Amino acid sequence: MANLPENAALRRTLALGPALAIIGIFMLIPVIIMASYSFLEAKSFGGVNWVFSGDAYVQLFYERMLDDSLRLSPGYLIIIGRSVALALVAMVCCLLVGFPVAWFIARQPLRQRNMWILLITIPFWTNQLVRTFAWIIILGRNGVIEVPFRWTGLLAPEQTLGLMYSNFAITVGLTYTFIPLMVLPIYASLEKLDFSLVEAGADLYSSRWETFSNIIIPLSKPGIIAGCLLVFIPSLGAFIQPDLLGGGKNLMLGTLVQFQFSTARNWPFGSAIAMILLAFVVVFLMLYARASRGSKSLEVH
Amino acid sequence: MTRIQPAATVTPLHPAAPTAVERSGGEPAVVLENVCKTYGRGASAVEALRGVSFDIRDNEFFTLLGPSGCGKTTLLRALAGFEHVSGGVIRLFGQDIVDVPTHKRPVNTVFQSYSLFPHMTVSENVAYGLRRLRRPADEIRTTVAEMLQLVKMERFADRLPTQLSGGQQQRVALARALAPHPKVLLLDEPLSALDLKLRQAMRQELKQIQAETAITFIFVTHDQDEALSMSDRIAVMSEGQVQQVGTPTEIYEHPANRFVAGFVGDANFIEAEITSPIGAEVTCRTKGGLDLRANGAKARPGQRSVTLFLRPEKVRLAPKGQGTVDGQVETIQYLGNACLMEIGIGEAAPVLVSERMADVDQPRRAVGDRVGVVFDPRALQVLEE
Amino acid sequence: MVVRDNTIPAVAPRLGEKKRRAFGEVPGLRTLAFCFLAFLYLPIGVLVAYSFNDGNIVMVWTGFSTDWYVKVFGNADIRKAALNSVIVAVSATAIATTCATLAALALARGGAFRGKGATLGIITLPLMVPEIVTAVATLVFFSSIGLNLGLGNVIIAHTTFCIPFAFMPIRARLEGMDTTLEQASRDLYASDWETFRLVTLPLLMPGVLAGAMLSFVISMDDFIITLMVAGAGDTTLPVYIYSMIRQGITPEVNAVSSILLLFSIVMVTAYWFTTRQKPGPNAH
Structure with a gap:
């Protein structure tokens, strides 16, 4: 339809205008401004001086001593490392639980399948903050898990299991919050999988494990990759879970960014960390685009 | 048909040939004994297989x-x-x-x-x-x-x-x-x-x-x-x-x-009563009151009410008055190599007749033609109940 | 031809007692699935249960009471925050859904044009950028241009990230729609505008409704972006709940959280039944 009348092209532009303008002005430009902030000098109480400076990025690796010399400081690298590690662990947990669940749902009759999907979708769309908060009541001191230990006297009143404010609590929170994002795409690809291929595998002497690794896994790879990405990216930048469940010590990238903007008031440094987070996302999205191109060539032709 | 077969195997094309097991002592490949399969339970149960037994x-x-x-x-x-399977035995080479x-x-x-x-x-x-x-x-x-x-x-x-x-x-x-x-x-x-x-x-x-x-x-x-x-x-x-x-x-x-008769190929079924003693050939009277000679090989002794079966291509059409019975062409389907016709005979269901187009390039009949219907009594078979 | 005898393996005696599994059935999967469901809903159940705790320490159960709900409704700050949430969600939903509908129509019915992929990329951009990045970027943006509209700032931020959520179901609906219906309308002498008003729009409505509901839920649930962007008087309900949690956990937090949860669940279920195709005469 290259030769649409001119007014149709105009109409199209007008229709696309508002959405593009809003996202362009209030999303794209802010990210660009933030990127440039990361190369400016910090003002003492928030804001920036318009002077170019690489300090924000230097600060990630080095500590500036009193005599202005730089000393390698692992503090922020540890936070980056923790973010990546916890996001990976959460992703693996989601995969280990999510795949079998998705398989189970995909093998149910249609009516029950839809019911299951609804049941998994509902918590996902309910308030993340509130759902994470619920875990404080479960994991916390005197929480649901500790109660039986106290009743049986296994746990003295002054003792605690110490489940809260730990990397463990953060991982539970991340897994809990994002696991629907693992189940749904895997389910989508398993539902499309022709079950007679599994039968063909068994017919051709594959054991259960061989059928799983030679046929089911390769054919549901697009769903698995999408699920891993959908869990990993928000986990990496998570704020609520490390903030509520991790306590002050277990910072992740998300909480660090927020801290720099709200408490430390070092905007260039906060922007630099946000840029690093964004860089991670871009890299993973690019890897995903590549992987999904690869698997698409299997289907089309 | 050229089939290369190991000498030990029997060509099972002849109906009278005994089974491979009996002849050669070789095992059948597959033996099914009373194989049953039921899906679901209770009122919604569906019986997919109800006691299937045969050898391959x-x-x-x-x-x-x-x-x-x-x-x-x-x-x-x-x-x-x-x-x-829900029941029964499946044997593969024993x-x-x-x-x-x-x-x-x-x-x-x-x-x-x-x-x-x-x-x-x-x-x-x-x-x-x-x-x-x-x-x-x-x-x-x-x-x-x-x-x-x-x-x-x-x-x-x-x-x-x-x-x-x-x-x-x-x-x-x-x-x-x-x-x-x-x-x-x-x-x-x-x-x-x-x-x-x-x-x-x-x-x-x-x-x-x-x-x-x-x-x-x-x-x-x-x-x-x-x-x-x-x-x-x-x-x-x-x-x-x-x-x-x-x-x-x-x-x-x-x-x-x-x-089987109806699923494999086209067939005419005629409800009739046997009016003669049971034998290789029996005489039957159709509902329309027509007396026909039929192949009684499968009739049981003492059986009276039977279904007769006749393949459309076993019927020949002759000029009016020269067949076993007269009828009128009611419909014609031109199939290229043959014409499939329904011939109305009195009040009974029309008879399906297939006429080959061997030496003509136009259908020989037209709707409304009156024709005689001819068939070999051996082709008109009494069906097992 | 390589002929290799494929002997039947020795088989264990007929497994009389052992329950036969259907082909492809994996043991324990059903149990796992139900455990998973419990994992999803248990925290929600615990949260709601403790909201009926009589005592003022959440985790020490002293008795059943609905007092905390009374308290929530009596709390002027909560009412203010809830009102703010609704104002923001309604405004953001209205603007986002309108923009998203127009954009979806342009993309699905505007033919092929250069930059279509890029356009789609920009519209779905808010889905890809981590929330915390969006939050601080928006904060930086508003402060650098000195824009301070109070709740207006929050509405702008919410509208931005609601657009892709409204856009997706509308576009899906448009792509599932039979274009021959529109051709039939034109064939029957309807002008472009009449076709849009009488055929396209009514058929598109379920998608628009679904998009609106989705963006409403998303806006009501948003916390981190609002936290960074909102000024002191413009707190929304999630941000208020966050500050309550920070001050100490009382069943009042549970009560207000339960209300918010119930609201989301109702909205999502309604969304689900809106988007699901109505069982037609030949649906299975």
Whole structure:
């Protein structure tokens, strides 16, 4: 339809205008401004001086001593490392639980399948903050898990299991919050999988494990990759879970960014960390685009 | 029909031939004893197989024929191990395989939708079963090459299944299932997705491959032409039960009951009463009061009310007054090689008649023509109840 | 031809007692699935249960009471925050859904044009950028241009990230729609505008409704972006709940959280039944 009348092209532009303008002005430009902030000098109480400076990025690796010399400081690298590690662990947990669940749902009759999907979708769309908060009541001191230990006297009143404010609590929170994002795409690809291929595998002497690794896994790879990405990216930048469940010590990238903007008031440094987070996302999205191109060539032709 | 067969195997084409077991002492390939399959429980339970029993001989091209929902596919899936039977015994060369898992059965399947692994090339697909059986690499290589040659797909070894046409995929599916040299090959309506010409060509080829490989083929179809043209023997199934097992000629010429007669080919059924003593030839009176001589080979002693059966092509049309009975052409379907006509005779249901177009280039009759209907009393058969 | 005898393996005796599994059935999967469901809903159940705790320490159960709900409704700050949430959600939903509908129509019915992929990329951009990045970027943006509209700032931020959520179901609906219906309308002498008003729009409505509901839920649930962007008086309900949690956990937090949860669940279920195709005469 290259030769649409001119007014149709105009109409199209007008229709696309508002959405593009809003996202362009209030999303794209802010990210660009933030990127440039990361190369400016910090003002003492928030804001920036318009002077170019690489300090924000230097600060990630080095500590500036009193005599202005730089000393390698692992503090922020540890936070980056923790973010990546916890996001990976959460992703693996989601995969280990999510795949079998998705398989189970995909093998149910249609009516029950839809019911299951609804049941998994509902918590996902309910308030993340509130759902994470619920875990404080479960994991916390005197929480649901500790109660039986106290009743049986296994746990003295002054003792605690110490489940809260730990990397463990953060991982539970991340897994809990994002696991629907693992189940749904895997389910989508398993539902499309022709079950007679599994039968063909068994017919051709594959054991259960061989059928799983030679046929089911390769054919549901697009769903698995999408699920891993959908869990990993928000986990990496998570704020609520490390903030509520991790306590002050277990910072992740998300909480660090927020801290720099709200408490430390070092905007260039906060922007630099946000840029690093964004860089991670871009890299993973690019890897995903590549992987999904690869698997698409299997289907089309 | 040129079939290369090992000397020990009996050609089971002659209806009177005793079974392979009796003759050669060889085991049948498959023995089914009272096989039952029920889906679901309670009120919603569906009986897919209700006590199926028959033997399939070694090196036989055996067809399970029946309408959809008759249980033929369930039976095939039970043989492959995709379904557990609810009762009965399935023996494969003497061994009960009911509890042998699919991947340990020396049986391979050609799936209706081919089910080629989309992420593997043609040769990887064909090699798949051999790899799982841990065959040596060079054996796999030669077998794959032979199989692809057998199905004439050598040139496509490195293609992905999605790059092949339906007919080509079908050949690969066949090669893949044959490569491990199964004891029995199961074919689940493999030709149904192909167009007519290709389907007809594949019939010949399948038959030839069966002869070359000397593997027992069990072929499931709802297409009577396929069954008649390829099979050594056919089991006609309906509603979870076997209606008749026999050679194509037995099935077509001497159907055991009304279902078989009606499902395989066109048929006229005439309700009548036997008015003579039971014998090779009996005299029957139709509801319309017509007295007819009929083939009474299958009539039971003392039986009076019977169904007579007559194939349309066994009827000849003669000028009015010169046939057994007179009638009027009511409809004509021109089929190219023949004309299928309905001839009205009095108040009875019209008789279906097929007239070949051997030496004419125009249909000989027109609607409204009055004709005489002629048939051999031996062709008018009393059906078993 | 390599003919290798494929012998039948020795088989264990008939497994009489052992329950036979259907082909492809994996043991324990059903149990796992139900455990998973419990994992999803248990925290929600615990949260709601403790909201009926009589005592003022959440985790020490002293008795059943609905007092905390009374307290929530009596709390002027909560009412203010809830009102703010609704104002923001309604405004953002209205603007986002309108923009998203127009954009979806342009993309699905505007033919092919250069930059279509890029356009789609920009519209779905808010889905890809981590929330915390969006939050601080928006904060930086507003402060650098000195824009301070109070609740207006929050509405702008919410509208931005609601657009893709409204856009997706509308576009899905448009792509599932049979274009021959529109051709039929034109064939029957309807002008472009009449076709749009009488055929396209009515058929598109379920998609628009679904998009609106989705963006409403998303806006109501948003916390981190609002936290960074909102000024002191413009707190929304989630941000208020956050500050309550920070001050100490009382069943009042549970009560207000339960209300918010219930609201989301109702909205999502309604969304689900809106988007699901109505069972037609030949649906299975």
